């Protein structure tokens with residue numbers, strides 16, 4: 001279906017917010033995403049993006065330019081049409097005490113964590129390798145242990161700071177090596193762990209098995225249907 | 239009323255457009271996007287006798303004009319299919335074909351033996367052209383003798399519609415199709431993906447664990463269109479054209495060179511509603527062009543000026 005671009009705001013050189021109309025009557029849960037098709041002839045597949053904010057008539061995305069499709073989307077103007085399918089994936093419905101949850105994001109993985117961060121009573125570690133996300137934290141008024149691999153008060157990886165928090169559950173989204181480090185931690189310390197797992201998708205709607213991820217039981221699960229929020233302790237980060 | 243119906247074996251399809259194997263899930267996934275009464279039908283993901291876990295990631299690589307896939311026939315095996323999936327598929331009125339990927343003749347005989355006791359589908363598409371399972375499946379397609387040994391007498395095992403899906407990467411496909419015709423198969427699904435590869439230059443390794451993968455999408459359309467044209471000259475049984483279809487014009491091209499129907503794979507991944515969309519567009523086209531019967535389009539291409 002087609003939606004209209006309402007607004008686009010650049011928060012840093014390569015990171016922008018895209019707000020589009022929402023004509024479908026549905027509620028979008030944390031973790032659910034949408035897939036966008038650009039008219040580019042050499043990038044024919046749809047691209048998945050997390051819905052960071054869902055309101056009655058508007059969807060908001062936080063997107064980082066990493067290649068041709070994201071660059072094309074970054075050039076859309078107010079009023080342009082967007083070929084989009086939503087909502088996709090399973091939303092997070094598990095009964096969880098968010099006060100006893102530690103959220104961890106690396107880079108653009110923050111897009112999938114933002115929908116969880118409500119009120120002020122949450123613990124959140126955010127790793128920003130290149131120092132690009134300061135305005136993102138400000139825009140969404142996020143309170144985070146904000147770390148950086150080079151400068152900044154908290155020098156190091158997001159995963160270096162886990163011990164500073166007291167929690168029972170972890171929810172993480174970011175690069176695979178981060179998700180894997182979190183699993184090692186969760187297993188060593190007996191924590192419940194949800195990983196928001198991102199894999200290259202072809203259809204995003206369960207038709208092709210392109211996005212399947214291996215679990216420790218030796219089978220595969222489709223991220224676009226069963227995820228992207230998965231039991232992080234079960235995934236085999238090959 | 240314009241007639242868009244075609245017949246393949248014992249199966250009547252309301253439209254000559256199906257979702258192809260591996261890109262239609264189990265059919266169930268299509269219903270969110272298509273009116274299942276307004277599509278020709280679909281072919282399921284490949285079913286193997288035993289549970290098959292599939293290939294490691296990466297499984298998909300987008301390339302210019304299409305994509306390479308290395309899925310590796312991931313499925314839970316035939317018994318799981320019969321118990322858990324078939325009951326959900328049964329309700330659809332469109333044509334439903336089960337794609338079977340045998341690793342041996344015994345496999346194929348068991349698959350048909352198990353499935354033929356069930357109801358709720360129209361027929362089988364036997365797949366010997368999976369580019370990702372070279373030794374156990376694709377070898378039948380690259381060797382006429384092996385293919386004959388596999389397929390001989392299979393027709394006697396089932397009353398259902400019987401299709402054979404072949405690879406465009408081997409010239410043997412034409413002779414194998416001819417053999418299938420002699421054996422009483424009802425149709426040929428042509429083409430599967432082209433065997434292809436890609437290199438990860440930075441790491442100096444192949445992108446896929448398996449080295450080879452299957453190439454599909456708009457870039458293969460002219461190749462598959464010619465292969466399908468050649469195939470319709472080679473056999474008299476219906477040929478279902480597959481490869482790179484994205485729009486109605488592509489569908490019409492395949493029908494005009496002689497395909498009785500078409501299947502859509504990659505196009506369906508991009509636009510999950512494409513089956514209903516193109517079925518409606520085909521109907522509108524026939525009304526506009528005053529074509530009473532789809533048979534008037536099939537094979538209508540002029541071969542000389």
Ligand SMILES: Cc1cc2nc3c(=O)[nH]c(=O)nc-3n(C[C@H](O)[C@H](O)[C@H](O)COP(=O)(O)OP(=O)(O)OC[C@H]3O[C@@H](n4cnc5c(N)ncnc54)[C@H](O)[C@@H]3O)c2cc1C
Nearest residue numbers: 047048049050062063064066067068069070111198199200
């Ligand atoms: C469920 C899900 C949710 C996502 N949510 C967001 C989001 O909210 N905001 C956002 O900016 N991005 C998100 N992504 C990643 C986004 O889909 C990719 O960045 C995008 O597809 C890249 O397209 P491109 O044509 O610009 O780049 P390409 O030219 O396709 O690739 C450029 C680079 O990006 C990498 N890349 C491509 N696809 C992915 C992917 N699926 N995941 C990670 N890296 C990839 C490639 O390896 C390559 O190095 C999400 C991905 C998934 C699977």
Ligand SMILES: Cc1cc2nc3c(=O)[nH]c(=O)nc-3n(C[C@H](O)[C@H](O)[C@H](O)COP(=O)(O)O)c2cc1C
Nearest residue numbers: 258259260284307365430454455481482502503504
């Ligand atoms: C992701 C993917 C998975 C596929 N899986 C199968 C399969 O399991 N069995 C099969 O017979 N063909 C499979 N195919 C091949 C398609 O059914 C089709 O023959 C081929 O892709 C060419 O058509 P297209 O260009 O419209 O995609 C697959 C294709 C893709 C892209």
Ligand code: FES
Nearest residue numbers: 204206208209224
């Ligand atoms: S991307 Fe096709 S099944 Fe998930």
